[in-house]
Amino acid sequence: MLSYLAKVIFLIGVYALYRYLSINLKPIYKLIRDIIKEKFLGHTLEGLTDRYGKWAVITGSTNGIGKLYAKELACNGFNVVLISKMESKLKILAADIEEEFKVQVRIIVADFSKGLETFKNIEQVLDTIPIGLFVNAFGVAVYDVGNMCSLTREELTVILNTNIEAVTELSRYFLQRMYCTNSKAAIVNISSCLEIYSTPFSALYDITKIYNRKLTLALQQESRRFKVHVQHVLPCLVPTKTIQICNAILKDSKLFTPDPEAFVHWAVSTIGRLDESTGQLWYADQFFRWLSQVL
Template identity: 55%
Template sequence: MSECLLINLLTIIGCYALICYLYDNLKSPYILIRDYVNQKFFGKKLKSLTERFGKWAVVTGSTDGIGKYYARELARKGFNVVLISRTESKLKAIASEIEKEFGVEVKIIVADFSHGAKIYKTIEDALDNIPIGLLVNNVGHSTPEQGMMFAFSSKELWDVINVNIGAVTELSRYFLLRMQQSGIKGGIVNVSSCTELCPVPHGAIYAASKAYNRSLTLALQYEARRYGIHVQLLSPHFIVTKLNSYSTSIMRGNLFIPDPETYARWAVSTIGRVDKTTGYFWHGVQYAAAKVLPTYIITFLVEVFAPSVVDRLRVL
């Protein structure tokens, strides 16, 4: 009898774990497929992004990679955009490109997020009179190479902390407060990374910053929900961007490693519809597969295979 009870208990635990896993990984795809079917076959129309969030969006880190193509895709959807990045010449070039191609209004703000807290007053003053309804917290930074954390200077590590943790924290605070006080039912997209799932040897500080991003964003979803503000966690895997230029093999791209334009088109289509997503179907497959394994196994595999993927590891 006791053996039978034990088997039944283990079966219940196994079924519960499977249900939780399936719910966590299939909820977002189900919503996206349901919406597609409703539109395609039943003529049900979703509100456009501009109908839901207004006409103005902000994108940080918008001169390269995901940020650049996020801004372009939002402009394609009819948004006026505010571009925030550190290089004025690039900002002006991309602003001109977007204005000419999509016929929207574009403003730029020059800001280097690695400089820390002192930059935010200037950013917030510049944004105060613009009716922003959507923020894309995209700006991200990594160490110049992958390698042992103690092989990097204090400044190199603080640059990652100031950009990856400081920006998502302060801009989320500012916009949530602003939206709550003005009654705007806006949206915030916090761009994280698949490295949020586990410790990453040779990329420790970057992965830790993304674990912070994930935890913060999931908590903010509960805090913002009562005000009708949508907060999305976006967790991409590898994309062909400058951030991954430490690896020749990653920069070649493939089905699982898209270019930023392809990725942004997929990801923008999920805004306002799901709370957390990788933003790209094949990244979702990878993310679900990774979550089957215990954290310590993933970390071990990263440590073993990183040298074969990275062109050069910095060591002392």
């Protein structure tokens, strides 16, 4: 009897392992397969604009990863809507993208810390534009603020409105639109590896990124039947001007520090292919070394 029971448990374990590997490795296999077909076999693959149409929206588009996403998507042929609170930077970036990539560019000045009024203005501008891809790259970091007790009520409100309310409300708005079109669409939520690591002096930021992850992974399951791909991107330390701390921490580890442009180029290539990504293949090393400390 025990021998029979052991065999049953063994078979259940084998099946569970098979299911786990097939679910988690299948997207990676497809990505590698597509890269081989395109780079080495000369096949022409379906482009992002073929899948998602001609218009993309990017928040946080005047700095860091958001700015690089805007340029990379324009390079892929998208007309782009740039959203940020810095009007002067938006106008400069819009002119640069129009000149370099010969695409249409719209700008929306929005301060997400202000709450619901901000979203009404965004929706009024976007309602007439056929958006097929939304990238949420905006967020407020708190590295220079200090411990939790040093935050004022106003600073708490800014962080929560920007990192939680904005990603929730914008995801709701774009999903509602995308569900109605009944065509392929995608949402990319940029998070952070801090969602899996408790970091002193940025506890509130960590919590907002945990929320981002939970929301994005849940929306993935809700949206599949509507042909909407929701992707979760969790970069670790990308040396951009937005996060100067990266340069200090990783100045002696350039091998495993992704070049920002290369990082975003790879990350964009995974849209519609991977549900969850660290952004770049080399970059996964950072993630797993970080994760090993947690476990």
